[in-house]
Amino acid sequence: MRVMVLVKATEDSEQGFRPTPEALAMFEAMGKFNDELVKAGIMISGDGLTPSSRGKRVAFDGPDRTVIDGPFAHPNELVAGFWLWQVKDMDEAVAWVKRCPNPMMGPSEIEIRPLYELEDLQ
Template identity: 80%
Template sequence: MRVMVLVKATEDSEKGFLPTAEAMAAMEEMGKFNDELRKAGILLTADGLTPSSKGKRVAFDGRGRTVLDGPFTETKELVAGFWLWDVKDMDEAVAWVKRCPNPMPGPSEIEIRPLYEMADWQRDSEA
């Protein structure tokens, strides 16, 4: 099963990456965790995202499109980074996230969401 593992943004992550000694040590620790994921054959891809101030949103309303410039105000609803993993089940994904170093300097949250697979669509159409 493939899952998207989402690192939720915080006020700190929205300020952008500052190459302090503490931040560099945290990045090194996360790099080691990513190496463990690779060795276990779980990691498909991973990356961090720049602050929302550098992003845009496109709002859809029928045929209309509106472009909105960042930053976006609801920090707790933003994503600061992600992994795409291939795990046997949700329990395995949770076990790996519990081993993960804290991705932020303070309190943080990681969300795990299964991806739709072709079999999910086929089951739904047969029902």
């Protein structure tokens, strides 16, 4: 099964990357974790996202399109990074997330969402 693993943004992550000793140590730990995921054949893709102030949204209403510039409110509802993993089941995904270094300097949250597979649509 494929899952998308979403690292939720925080007010701190929305300020952008600052190369503090703590942030650099977290990036090093995350790099080692990513290496483990690759070696285990779990990781398909993954990366960190820039703050929402650098992003845009496009709102659809019938034929109309409206472009909305960031930053966007409610950082805890935003995504700061992601992985795409191939796992045998949700339990395996949860086990890997539990091993993950904390992706933020303080409290944080990671969400795991299965992707639709062809057999789900039949």
